[in-house]
Amino acid sequence: MALFITLEGGEGSGKSVQARALYKRLSQSAIPTLLTYEPGGTPCGNKIGRWLKWAEAQDISPLTELLLFNASRAQLVSEVIRPNLKNGMVVICDRYTDSTIAYQSYGRGLDLDMVESVNNTATQGLKPDLIVLLDIPVEEGLARKRVKKQDRFEQEDIAFHQRVRDGFLKLAADEPQRWLVLDATQSKAEIEEIIWQRVSQLLARQGD
16 A cells, blocks of 8 residues: 655645645545655754755855755655555655755756755655646745745745746656646645545555
8 A cells, every 4th residue: 555645846836735635535534644744754854944944044055955955855764754655654745856856956056967866865766656746837826925934945036936847847747657737726625636536546556
């Protein structure tokens, strides 16, 4: 029954909402499920995540970001994700390696091969079975976040966020069999149902 599902998307896309909805639905179906997130998910990772998002220093280099995200990720994979997959659980992760590619490579401009190499080292090659991309126009996504205090990434300019969105769409186009791309302007209920249908199909295949 082990299944690894990640949810990706730009700011304000609603991935955290859908991650929780999927977790609730799987749990109600008596399917052993774990919900985690990046950056964080462990005591060590939570400290790194808070610093990455809320540090007052704006001069953190893209390379430093890359390494810190992957330090958090390495701990999450070894402490949480791999052990629970080994125990046959469905693991849902709110952001994973593709966020780092979209933000630090497409967004910040770091070399793509280097980012992928560092990601692969941190995860020891662990890839999701399904990647759900909640795609939303940049301006609309950011507008959803303006009512809250903005973290370092949300404060970036429109051009940065457009590069991130383009990066996600490029990744999805390159590997369509593992990605489910959804229009995040649809209602929460509609999106939840589409995700549930795809996950149900994957679970059914495992049961064959």
